[in-house]
Amino acid sequence: MIKERLRRSVMYAAGNNPGLLQNAGIYGADSVIFDVEDSVAVTEKDSARELVYHALKHLQFPCEIGVRINHISTPWGYDDLEYLLPAKPDYIRLPKGESGDEIRDIDKMITKVEEKCGFEPGSIKIMVSIETPKGLRNAYEIATASPRMIAIAIGGEDFAASLKTEKTKGNSITGGRELFVARSMLVFAAREAGIQAIDSVFSDLRDEETLINEVTMVKELGFDGKSCVNPRQIDIIHRVFTPSSQEIDYAHRVLTVYQEALANKSGVIALDGKMIDMPMVIRAERVLANARAAGIYHKEGN
Amino acid sequence: MTRLVRPAQAGTIESSDILVMLAPADEGTGIQVELKSPTMQQYGEHIRGLIIRTLQEQGIQDAIIHANEKGALDYTIKARVKTAIRRAAGQRGF
Numbered sequence: 045m046i047k048e049r050l051r052r053s054v055m056y057a058a059g060n061n062p063g064l065l066q067n068a069g070i071y072g073a074d075s076v077i078f079d080v081e082d083s084v085a086v087t088e089k090d091s092a093r094e095l096v097y098h099a100l101k102h103l104q105f106p107c108e109i110g111v112r113i114n115h116i117s118t119p120w121g122y123d124d125l126e127y128l129l130p131a132k133p134d135y136i137r138l139p140k141g142e143s144g145d146e147i148r149d150i151d152k153m154i155t156k157v158e159e160k161c162g163f164e165p166g167s168i169k170i171m172v173s174i175e176t177p178k179g180l181r182n183a184y185e186i187a188t189a190s191p192r193m194i195a196i197a198i199g200g201e202d203f204a205a206s207l208k209t210e211k212t213k214g215n216s217i218t219g220g221r222e223l224f225v226a227r228s229m230l231v232f233a234a235r236e237a238g239i240q241a242i243d244s245v246f247s248d249l250r251d252e253e254t255l256i257n258e259v260t261m262v263k264e265l266g267f268d269g270k271s272c273v274n275p276r277q278i279d280i281i282h283r284v285f286t287p288s289s290q291e292i293d294y295a296h297r298v299l300t301v302y303q304e305a306l307a308n309k310s311g312v313i314a315l316d317g318k319m320i321d322m323p324m325v326i327r328a329e330r331v332l333a334n335a336r337a338a339g340i341y342h343k344e345g346n
Numbered sequence: 347m348t349r350l351v352r353p354a355q356a357g358t359i360e361s362s363d364i365l366v367m368l369a370p371a372d373e374g375t376g377i378q379v380e381l382k383s384p385t386m387q388q389y390g391e392h393i394r395g396l397i398i399r400t401l402q403e404q405g406i407q408d409a410i411i412h413a414n415e416k417g418a419l420d421y422t423i424k425a426r427v428k429t430a431i432r433r434a435a436g437q438r439g440f
Contacts, residue, residue, distance in 0.1 A: 061360070062362045062363050062419065062421075063360065063363070066362065090429055091356050091357070091426070091429040094425040094426075094428055094429045095422065095425040097425070098421040098422070098424055098425040099421055101421070102420065102421040103419075
């Protein structure tokens with residue numbers, strides 16, 4: 045049985061904006077990231093860190109909350125960790141991950157703080173975004189560098205920039221070709237490591253059609269979810285990533301005939317004239333697990 | 347014990363935020379708070395008390411504070427006052 049936390053949508057909230065932080069949980073995103081990196085000016089790093097600390101410490105949120113720190117090679121990265129870990133975010137999101145060593149470094153710091161603060165060991169997780177070819181080449185190493193790793197994500201704009209190209213919009217056929225290989229490789233690494241893959245943000249808030257196309261495409265590629273910066277995109281992303289009632293119905297029937305075949309010890313299984321084999325059974329299990337996690341399927345078993 | 351060495355500010359006047367301006371004061375003059383708030387009648391005393399408590403927790407006895415509050419929750423008020431203290435004490439926190 046696949047028991048994974050649902051992360052269809054991962055929404056950023058700018059760390060120095062109290063209005064955004066305190067309301068970030070109410071829009072229904074599966075996961076929210078309080079950002080003290082790119083959305084915070086260099087002169088406000090200290091105030092954002094303080095504000096995020098107090099938000100984590102004093103407010104309650106209906107979803108998991110991660111914190112995107114500055115990279116540990118910047119003057120702020122280690123201080124971000126030291127200051128924010130005691131407020132116990134659900135996970136640390138590292139931007140521009142390039143090696144397993146970075147992850148092991150952060151893992152060590154988290155372990156220390158967990159011990160010092162009396163948190164359950166291993167309870168603070170890590171998510172890493174891949175923004176460069178080097179990071180992508182090391183994606184599997186990064187994904188397996190710590191048992192805290194829950195997901196790797198692609199930072200689309202940064203990745204395209206590091207390729208000396210740009211993130212295109214195009215249409216459903218031509219859109220996103222520059223990231224096609226990178227996205228797929230990221231999914232391969234995530235699947236080999238047994239963790240989740242999260243796609244990057246789509247920044248044109250008015251263009252819902254291309255957003256739907258892009259989410260549909262990354263879902264086909266195998267991604268578990270997509271990042272966003274605006275609550276308006278959450279519903280659209282969820283609609284694409286949540287199984288439809290037809291999909292749920294079919295998955296349910298696949299598993300029913302599979303279990304009947306197991307009980308009757310019959311080797312060959314067919315449903316509606318189509319042969320059912322193991323990959324289809326696994327896919328059906330995944331569909332129902334997703335539907336269950338999304339709260340739209342309640343039958344146990346299967 | 348934190349010592350304030352120069353005037354500093356933190357926060358903004360955007361909705362849900364508070365702009366805190368903090369300056370050192372002569373020893374023995376106490377903490378003087380000048381507060382502007384759209385909810386002065388209901389929450390004025392509460393906000394003033396929270397600002398003073400936050401300063402005292404950092405070991406500050408004497409200071410002049412001007413605060414322009416725009417509907418900030420307690421966590422924001424605390425965070426902004428603490429940032430202003432660190433800046434006024436000559437630390438940037440990084």
